[in-house]
Amino acid sequence: MTLQERAAAFVALGKRIAQMSDAAFDELAISVENNNNWFTSDQVRFALQGLSAMLEEEKVNAWLGRYEPKEVGIPKRVGVLMAGNIPAVGFHDLMMVLVSGHIAHVKLSSSDQVLIKWLVNELVDIAPSLGERVVFEEMLKAKDAYIATGSDNSARYFDYYFGKYPSIIRKNRTSVAVLDGRETEKDFQELAKDIFQYFGLGCRNVSKVFLPNKELLQAFLKAIEGYSFTCSHHKYLNNYEYNKSIYLVNCDRHLDNGFLLCKESEELVSPIAVLYFEEYANTKELEQKLVGQQEKIQCIVSKEAWYPSSVAFGQAQRPEIDDFADHVDTFSFLQGL
Structure with a gap:
């Protein structure tokens, strides 16, 4: 052939x-x-x-x-x-x-x-x-x-x-979202796709959000209430309840909407049913942080892909044929053998 x-x-x-x-x-x-x-x-x-x-x-x-x-x-x-x-x-x-x-x-x-x-x-x-x-x-x-x-x-x-x-x-690797405060309810619902698709198990799933202020989380959690059905899956529910109990026992501060736990952390990879968040002061500071962690990030999502080299909310798990894992062109590698 x-x-x-x-x-x-x-x-x-x-x-x-x-x-x-x-x-x-x-x-x-x-x-x-x-x-x-x-x-x-x-x-x-x-x-x-x-x-x-x-x-x-x-x-x-x-x-x-x-x-x-x-x-x-x-x-x-x-x-x-x-x-x-x-x-x-x-x-x-x-x-x-x-x-x-x-x-x-x-x-x-x-x-x-x-x-x-x-x-x-x-x-x-x-x-x-x-x-x-x-x-x-x-x-x-x-x-x-x-x-x-x-x-x-x-x-x-x-x-x-x-x-x-x-x-x-x-x-x-994992993926992250960047918020800037302009997000609407519809935007948050699109972002939820990037978080919950495949129960968050993929490297293109968002496990952390960077935001300018924590108040955005309240609007986000309210907007995604339609995803409460995720807890109908027994394995996801087990992970949610386990992580919740750990946070409660350890008195770790977190937000909880009944099916997703939001916890402030500098780490990138969150457990199943947990979304990490971190505040940033300005985009320059954020860019420096993300550049320093680029070897651990598969993709970045943002509203209408405003952030450089990002994809729009809701598209993280819709990779195209040239979206190579770890940004390494597999086909070029194979052609060179």
């Missing part, structure tokens, strides 16, 4: 996802949730809708048009260690390996065993020759290159074993 043919297969996959029948989706969603209770039907649907939108023909062609058309001579064996924090989070890496012409040796996360395999089966049904380019393995030894996603701790392990090979090794 040529580069364009491989890309076209993914476009066709996007169309197939969009055309799924309700019965087919329900069957898939049940299997996915049985594997991981965090991956509810709504979360799976959102993830698949995002993939379908990302794989629209115009978007894929525009993305590929930025690179020099290049066919690999001898395909490299690329080990892909996938995370499993949100549904099909490793799909983008898989796509990059296959479109670039290499062979993907995939180690799935135990938390996402079903959806990735379903996507691969659908892709191979569209383009059977790609079936030889995807290998699922438990041990990824002696590959030509590696793409590994995990925590800060696992990244040290990955670096020890894979550092001598061409590799992309990703650590913990």
